[in-house]
Amino acid sequence: MKTIRGKLLTIILSIVLIFGLIVVCTSMIQLTGLSDKIVALGQKQASDITVETTNTMAEHEYEVAADFADASVKYFNQVFSDVHKHTLSIANKAGELYAKDEHVATLDSRVGIVKGVDPASVEDDFSVIAPIRDFIAFLPNYDIEHLEKLDLYVVTESGMCLDGTYAELGNEYADLRNEIWYTTVKENNELYWSGVFTGKVTGKVKVVCAAPFYDAEGNLKGVASGDIAVETFQNILEDYNENQILSVVFFDKDGELMYATNGYDDFEEVQKNLNGSSDIVENDGFIYTYRTMDETGWTIALVLSEEKINNAVATVQSNIEQNAQSTNQLVKEGIKSSLVTCTIAIIVGLLIAVLLTSYLSRKFAKPIIELTDEVAAFGEGNLDAAISVSSNDEIGKLAEAFNKMTVDLKEYMNNLQKVTAEKERIGAELDVATHIQSSMLPCIFPPYPDRKEFDIYASMDPAKEVGGDFYDFFMVDNTHIAIVMADVSGKGVPAALFMVIGKTLIKDHTVPGSDLTEVFAEVNNILCDSNSEGLFITAFEGVLNLETGEFLYVNAGHETPFIYHKGGQFEQYPMKPGFVLAGMEDMKFKGGSIMLQPGDKIFTYTDGVPEATDASNELYGMERLDAIMKQVGNEEPREILRRVREDVDAFVGDAPQFDDLTMLCLQFNERM
DSSP: OOOHHHHHHHHHHHHHHHHHHHHHHHHHHHHHHHHHHHHHHHHHHHHHHHHHHHHHHHHTHHHHHHHHHHHHHHHHHHHHHHHHHHHHHHHHHHHHHHHHTOOOOOOOSSSEEBTTOOHHHHHHHHHHHTTHHHHHHTSTTOOTTOTTTOEEEEEETTSEEEESSOOOOOSOBOOGGGSHHHHHHHHHOSOEEOOSEEOTTTOOEEEEEEEEEEOTTOOEEEEEEEEEETHHHHHHGGGSOTTTEEEEEEEOTTSOEEEEGGGOOOHHHHHHTTTSSOSEEEETTEEEEEEEOTTTOOEEEEEEEHHHHHHHHHHHHHHHHHHHHHHHHHHHHHHHHHHHHHHHHHHHHHHHHHHHHHHHHHHHHHHHHHHHHHHHHHHTTOTTOOOOOOOSSHHHHHHHHHHHHHHHHHHHHHHHHHHHHHHHHHHHHHHHHHHHHHHHSOOOSSSOTTOOSEEEEEEEEOSSSSOSEEEEEEEEETTEEEEEEEEESSOHHHHHHHHHHHHHHHHHHOOTTOOHHHHHHHHHHHHHHTOTTOOOEEEEEEEEETTTOEEEEEEEBOOOOEEEOTTSOOEEOOOOOOOOBTSSTTOOOOEEEEEOOTTOEEEEEOTTTTTOBOTTOOBOHHHHHHHHHTTOTTSOHHHHHHHHHHHHHHHHTTSOOOSOEEEEEEEEOOOO
């Protein structure tokens, strides 16, 4: 029998020798042939790229000009749109402050008070509008170190100017109420974009966006402003190729010149084609492009040098040729060097491998053989066997690991039996609880196939195996159908058990002729008596009279439903939510009624819908729910719930479900 040492020595030497010979021979043959192919291919590709690039650039210089124009107007549109949005947000915030009319601050020196205005006369006005400074300071893109890019402030009718810098503005401030942008906004009561002018305070040439704000009675209280220094227009050009764009020229809505970058002054040629039929004009070595800004209605004209565009083509061609030559030379040198290095390395490696193989085979074979014999007993199931190999290397550590493994394995097997049994028991109980909860909710649709007066559909998806949301619907008598939508605080088994109690109580107390407010009052008191866990329920119940269309309802702290009237669209029905069930004994609940006509629908849901959260922790929200509801008014109840769920799922994406998600829709088809 051949020993492990002998086998190991033979195998390693054979592999090393064979592999070395194959690598040496193959590498020399392939690298030699590859060198010529790479050089030839590189030269051909460089030539093809040069010709293609030259032809393409020459044929599409108009497209280059158009691309520059599109990029410029897109950039400026974004800049001016941001100023527009910030200005409106400041005006809205200022209007909210005046509507609240809360006095929260005392006059300080960081306010610009117009010269001649008594500070005492603006003190009361300042105490209301002062929080606008914090609002401005924390707006995105607002940087007090770069106000030339975006300066935001408000000017009040009383004679103050406030911004987000908190700088010492003093009592000798310029009267901005006489500026054209202020008087225009004051006269027209709408947002206004000014032309280019020089600011009284900064002395900078700029444009301004201004919007009015009012108090609760509709009285003008001032103007919110956002301006940009026109020097910023010059800086924007740094994002493009200044070697080809000579200037960006701005014209107002009436075609009057406003501003030109780079000191450009040959306006006659630019303005001559301003109102032409083409938005790209070539004349005497120059290309003029024209684009209209959506935000302001201004026209942006780009002046480009046809010669410099062609020079760029020539530069690209020259660079490609030079790079191709350099690459070919590097490839040749690299392949030659690789051949020499590879050959030497393989020869040296073969010599070292022969010497080391003999030594390593002797060193490692002996402890491996000893380990093999003792592990054999372990492999036969004798977990009490101990490995006695004495070695300070990995073999010794392996022997120690085997010994420790036998002890850990025996302990693990004992624990695993216990844990597996417990886990199976808990899993079985949760599975039973899930089936019990599902079976308690109506889940067969249509539930009343013989009833043509209405159509109904509902769904509930718990956040855990069992949840706290529940819905219900049932016939109170032959002419009345009741619907219930509720949400128990908390999740899991405790919430599910409390849900069962609440659902059962509501259904048992809803009898023909019962007052829904009294039903909720009785259920509330019963739940309070048995509420040791401190849970509560938000609930909505309604009963539809199938003869008259009257829908009676009561709401205990639950989300307000959406109502659809035939020919219109879903709207959120205004109702007071009231207090929750199980929160406090002897509570009184208020109800109401809605008259439904054939074709009308009621959609109710739990907070799991608007509070669905995506991976960035953003809520789905009532605005999105309202938007999708306005699209599905003509659909059947089942389709309405499917469309809403798809919209929620698309918003949430891969984020885990945070709360139970429950919905119900009732459609009134015809009177009995």
